[in-house]
Amino acid sequence: MKVLRLLMSLALFALVFTQCKKDDFTAGISDPVLKGAKPTGTYTVTVENVSTPYDYFESGVQAIPEGKDSPGPALPGDSYKFSFYAGAQHKLSIATMYGWSNDGFFAFGDMGISLYDEDTPVTGDVTSMLMLWDAGTEENQEPGMDNPHDGANVTDGMIQLMSAVGDGFDYGTVETNLKVTLDYEGNSLFTVTVENLESSKTPVSPIVWVVHFADQNPIFTQREMDYGQGLEDVAETGNPGALSSYLDMHSGYVSPIAPVLWVLHDKKDMPVFTAGAPDYGRGLEILAETGNPGPLYESLTAEGFETGVQATPFGSSENGPIFPGEKYMFSIEGEVGQTLSIATMLGASNDVFFSTGDKGIKLSNGVSEKDITHLVELYDAGTEVNEYPGAKGPEDSEEASIVQLLENVDDGFWWPTAAQVIKVTIKKN
Known part of the structure; x- marks a missing residue:
């Protein structure tokens, strides 16, 4: 199993609900928020884990x-x-x-x-x-x-x-x-x-x-x-x-949400992935399989994108994933009309991640606060064969497939919808 198989077996030691180890989600991240310059308008993004906190599997x-x-x-x-x-x-x-x-x-x-x-x-x-x-x-x-x-x-x-x-x-x-x-x-x-x-x-x-x-x-x-x-x-x-x-x-599937990578770009760009195509090989695989957004952040930075990572749960002083009832909050500085993409791992999975899609979402200037959860979906990175959600057994089978909506993957398993786990809002400050 890759890193998350081990880290996910440790997170429930305190009856937290699923299988994550904070260090593996945040390896290589030294600051809570890493971001580019070009200040214009400021937006606050909130990512919440809204899944039900079941006690048993x-x-x-x-x-x-x-x-x-x-x-x-x-x-x-x-x-x-x-x-x-x-x-x-x-x-x-x-x-x-x-x-x-x-x-x-x-x-x-x-x-x-x-x-x-x-x-x-x-x-x-x-x-x-x-x-x-x-x-x-x-x-x-x-x-x-x-x-x-x-x-x-x-x-x-x-x-x-x-x-x-x-x-x-x-x-x-x-x-x-x-x-x-x-x-x-x-x-x-x-x-x-x-x-x-x-x-x-x-x-x-x-x-x-x-x-x-x-x-x-x-x-x-x-x-x-x-x-x-x-x-x-x-x-x-x-x-x-x-x-x-x-x-x-009191039994059911619960997943942590890994640190969130964000990137601002033009609407013509697809900096994180292209739906229906293989992973670019710039770090999405590591994000989707281990929860660590660091390599993808480094790649996007090297390509000149304005990008960042939020790794510290709101109210905490330590980096780590968010569990039911917890949230990330971070600010971005961009121009109205720019496009925002985010990506974050569904922790209790092999290579499933949340995303605003390959083209991202357009920043607007008309609403002070907007719930954009309906624009967030679960994607399969196509880099590792899925296992039963949350089980994380001993199998470790890599695959060379495409990045696609999870709902299009015929693995025979039940998966939650994105909205059952995550809520994302954006506020124009």
Whole structure:
């Protein structure tokens, strides 16, 4: 993977939302704003990250056992199977009820399991990482189909390993009940199979799953009380509805926006790229793949263009990308009738960038402040094969294609519109 693959795996360490490292976006940039001369009219440009700040990457529920037509528990001999995308920065957490219990559930540790060993996808039997937990919400009774499961509610119980409860009941071992395997399908796609073995002592409920980031406890925290987001329903009744809905509302694609390159030029010029043609080789590839606008700025400066970079988020003293709720603000000095082009990387991508198009937009003198977001679109630089948005798997396949609108690229993935991530306004001072 190129630089951003590594930098994007670090940005979520503080539960920020995607995968960026500030230094890689700003390598070679010494000043917050680099600009040319020729002062005439002054304009203030604001670039905001307006994407939704989701906590988790992807989530879901698998409720239909393999070979069945309708939702239901997996009985001994049945299995659940589900697939998801994930990158090297992601982990997987699941939860499923131990059916013949009061509030027992199978899950990995409270921080889930890693899906990659560095850049190598984890595959094979991961049953040893699964554990049986007690939700601490209901008093335990002897497990079994014919036994009552009407224990009294517990209002101050904590989630802990069933083995630590010491209730004296026989639940069997995880390995005699279930088998969990991970398969890697390529291009960041994993498939999980949860088998309820013939030797199992219990049915299990539909699988709630979530792909999340390091240091997150999306479903529970060991030796703390249930969050109240639906795990109790899973552990006591096998109903995945509340927990899966909660995780779904908090899961989705989020991307940082890299430092912004701007350039003033005549309307006949196309200084950054030409749509439908290969990259010029002047630095757009580096901007689109790593977020660093420095080489492109240097090339444009050498060609005599009035150009600059805004690398410092508003209100910050350090260079870096902007995350949801943050913005860049910078001033340009130009003549009415000149054309402005901007380019900035969509951080959670391989080579996708925002741009005002190859011809840019004309500076006007009639409106004091104008929202120009509708003139900004997402482009594919054509220099690297796309991967699932935000996953950033181990593949690193270069391509020799053309710069084109992202919507024209048939990669089979869902991408946001530019307006779902960015807002750009320009004000004549």
